[in-house]
Amino acid sequence: MKKLSFLLSLFLLGGSFTANAGATGDVEALRAEIAAMKAAHEERIMMLEAKLEEVIVAKAAVTTQAAASDNEVALTYAPKRPATNARRVKKNMFNPSIGLVFNGVYTQHETAEGEIAGFAVGHEGERGGEGFAIDHTELNFSSTIDDKFFGSMTAAIVKHEGKTEVELEEAFIQTLPGLGLPTGATLKAGRFLATIGYLNEHHEHTDDFTDRPLPYRVFLDGTYNDDGIQASYVLPTDFYAEIGGGMFRGDDYPFGGSDGEGIDAWSAFARVGGDIGEKQSWRLGGSVLSGKSTTGRESNHEKVSFLGETDLYIADARYTWAPTGNSTNQEFALQGEFFWKTEDGLYSDTETSASNVLMDDSSQGWYLQGTYKFARNWRFGARYSELDAANVPTGLIGSHLDGEGYDPKAYSAMFDWTNSEFSRVRFQYNREELAKGQNDDQFMLQYIMSIGAHAAHKY
């Protein structure tokens, strides 16, 4: 600053010297003139200095102001820092969760036969075997894959016609909210328990009864878990509402024999739910599963085959009640589903040598069950299921599909003890009247226990 003003005054002085170089003569006059000039110059220098100072101060003011506003910005717009975990990670969170479900059952039947009159029944839908059996030992691996995907695999080790086999129940990847899909939207791909009805997306070990109700046995062969993709979206409503749908290979019952060309099956569902006060909760749903069997679906021990189109409509409802909404010691749950199926295609039955008989008709079925938890570890429940078979065309009279107008029905009662969320022992009695004159009293004693990671159960 000082340097600048010094240079400036030199320049100004220099200028005045050149301007007055020619002036000689009266020294006194010159002196006076110089003095006057000096005074004038000094005044000008002072003015300039003052001006400079002003500029400098103003500039400094601007900088401080800028700095101040910078600070303000930093204060108001704190960067969205990630929430740092203050705690050390002790669990194996980077390894997959591994869980194993033991499922053992002892069964006793009254009648030799367990056929369901008038229905094409797949392997899983048939009456289970007698005696001791380790029904479905489930092995599950699951983990988040990265910030955007989750993966899960469930294999069931089962005994099938004397041989121990591994069935791939589920192997799917699912999007996580980190992918950036709209909030509430999820995509699933692979093989999985499709979201239709109520029970279908639940693993069997979470069921309230040892066996699945009749409609699940005849319409879905226990459960529908096909290869495909599925999208779902939770609506931004105040009550719960979710919609979704999927596309599938069409290889699992009620379809089958897909050659992989194109998409042979699709599904759609819609659900709503909510609370009534603090004690009651409910959920209602409707779903469709539609597809075709292109090269033939086998059933009834490979005796019956079907080529054609199947549409299945399901309505499901669930209601729960617990005192003050606290289900620890007491809870009542009521659940029911209704199925309506239409089939349009060609049926063959090797036993009656019916071959490619055209059938275009509908069948239906429903079940209703209630369970009551009366103490912390104890529950009992009852269930009723009923089926209504299709009318068969003349060509299929006497075949497996001919129910002779009989409506199969089953009554069940169960009683179970749950020691912890990892162990349960259940006794169940069934009376199945599935064909004319075939009244079967069944007793089952079952344990379901799990070790390792155990995923939270759905509502």
Place this chain on the structure above:
Amino acid sequence: MRKFLSKTLLAMSAAFLCCASFSATAALQVFACEPEWASLASEIGGDKVKTFSATHARQDPHYIKARPSLMSKVRKADLIVCSGADLEIGWLPLLLERAGAGVQRGMVGNLMAYEYVPLIEIPTSIDRSLGDIHPDGNPHIHLNPRNLILVGKELANRLASIDEVNAVFYETRYGQFEAKMNQAIEGWLSDGKELKGMQVITKHKSLSYLIDFFGLEEVSSLEPRPGLPPTSSHLARVLESVSSMNARAIVRAPYESDRGVDWIVSKANIKNLVVPYTVNGDDESGDLFSLFDRSLAILKSAL
């Protein structure tokens, strides 16, 4: 073309500004897993937040269901506040599957309170035969009021990060809360001096932090192992300990069943106390301050 572009840009920025101002005025949605965190969020967020609690005082936070109604609530949340330490493991993971990206684990909108407080009862060995074990330690952290200050500070940080415009508001409210709570703590400790060393029997490990805060001594628990219901042989042992020790009361939370309690109370000279456990645990515990006022009064009734 250019005119069209600039017009579109103008319209877009207008729309953006409109939305921005809308989101700025709309209250922040806070989904609390338990009532104490909803109450804390209201203390700090004031009218700038809208709180919802997934559970209430008469529900055991371990065991509620991932009900459909909760799914729609968590989907809309800007911030979720839960105790963590596996307390909500049976239902929160299912809810989070359908929630927004901002409230997922590790994000600003996901506050697990246990990560910000010193935990007690951290198990030295973990085995399912030991009952309902929480590997990180006891998750019922809110019953030490000092923890509310620690969690409150982080809650204010999170609110300020999510809702930058009101950062100063949250900071100020937290400051007020901290001062008020510190003063209240002094009061509770001096009023509760006589409680120091008083022997109590608990139902479950849900009151450990309260016991720790007032310096009570837990001599026995009605649950033989955490989460497992009392057996008659265990109750007999508890009764023995009542007579051999100087236990004054059986203390439990409102959601815990009285199974076994009446039997012991009928056989021994011991008080049966239900402390509010959380906000609205009884008619006089409407906020976090009255929760401790009330707990102190109830505990002192056993002296």
